[in-house]
Amino acid sequence: MNTRKLVYLFFSTLLIGASSGVIVGVLLDLDTYFDGGFLNFFFGVLWMFGISAAISLVAQMGYFAYLTLHRFALGVFKSVKLWNRIQVVLILFVLFDLIYLRYYAFASEEETLAGYAIMPVLLFMYCILVAYWKRKETNRGAFIPALFFMFVVTTIEWVPALTVDIVNDTKWLWIYVTPLLTANTWQLLILHRLTGVPNEKQSKSHSK
Template identity: 60%
Template sequence: MNTRKVVFLFWSTFLIGTTAGLLMGIMLDFNTHMQDLRNGQVGGVFMLFIGAGIWTIIAQMGFFAYLTIHRFGLGIFKSTKLWNRIQVVLILFALFDLMLFRYWAFGTAEETITDYAILPFLLLVYAVIVAYLKAKDTNFTAFIPALFFMVVVTTIEWIPALRENDMTFLLTAIVPLLVANTWQLLVLHRLHEQPN
């Protein structure tokens, strides 16, 4: 992949992820932001833009880190089947930890651990859809790596927001992360297929 394609991937991911995060932030507090804009105050929307941009850049760093880790995994284990099995174990571990650690940190007497299983379940459903699309566009061997990236890497990128028990913060973080990660994953092979 040449420099032009890397620059395209960076800027397209940044614009798509940041726009998605900005729109989510505006929708979560629509009346306040619209009132501010009518009064000529753009500070709140600008801060949403900055926040969404930061999450998108985190997603980009996670993507390139995963590409490196994936190559190391294939090199160390010498077998795609073994590396895929390890990735499946890590996916299950990440989903379980996403549920359990949040329950331990924020669970109240009225809540059960199943209340904290909703976010991991939704993340898994979304990741399966994206991994299916990736496998359909490339080949079936891409399913497990794509699923691993969408679940494990996204969860790691999401950790700063997961440390808070604020649904607004969780949503304004996960939307740019998921959109950016989805875009990067689904466009990468298309960039490779294009002539230089």
């Protein structure tokens, strides 16, 4: 991949992640943005855009860190199947932790474990859909790595928001996770197009 494509990937991811954060931030707090006049709205959007852009930068660092980890793990384990099994175990472990540890850390007596499972389960379902899309556009072997990246890496990037009591609020959790999800989804689904990696059907047609 040449420099032009890298620059495109960087700025497009930054813009998509930041814009999604602004949209969700405004929709979840309409009164704050619209009750103070145009300048209040303008500077509020600008502030949210800056925060979301910073979060999308974290997503970009996480993506390239995972690409490095993935190559390193394949070299260490010498087996795609073994590395995929390890990733599946880690996915399940993170899903459990994302539900139980937040419940243990923040839940009041009135709150239930089921209430703390809603966001992780929705996140997991979304990640499955993205991973399936990646598999469909490339090959079957891309599903587990894509799911691992979308769920585990996104969760790791989300940790600062998950572990601070101040932002243990559904609104702020969505504001933090939205730029991460949109940036990671975009990176995952655009990279093979930028690098020109053929999908499974194209590979079979070329092999005939």
